[in-house]
Amino acid sequence: MHKLFKALDDPTRREILNLLKEKDRTAGEIAKQFNMTKPSISYHLDLLKQAEVVIAVKEGQFVKYSLNTTVLAEIIQWLMSLKNATPEGDIHESE
Numbered sequence: 001m002h003k004l005f006k007a008l009d010d011p012t013r014r015e016i017l018n019l020l021k022e023k024d025r026t027a028g029e030i031a032k033q034f035n036m037t038k039p040s041i042s043y044h045l046d047l048l049k050q051a052e053v054v055i056a057v058k059e060g061q062f063v064k065y066s067l068n069t070t071v072l073a074e075i076i077q078w079l080m081s082l083k084n085a086t087p088e089g090d091i092h093e094s095e
Contacts, residue, residue, distance in 0.1 A: 007047050007050070010047075012034065013044050013047065017053065017067065020054065024065060026062045027042060030045070030065065051071070053068055055067075
């Protein structure tokens, strides 16, 4: 989970996820949206892949990147379980 939070901590990586929310894209298509080098984009994509938030599939000579919504759904479910937890100090007995 540490890798996931590290991946989500960076605004560039969050913007990449927003782009992938619209449609699957190649690294070149993603790089065109940013004012940075292709190796920098590759670094961000690699961290997103390590966190399993992005899936990379080779299609011919290109690699297409897409969101891995399974991991995102799992983290949302976990966060919601924390929100719905009752802290021990909030337990009140009926009088």
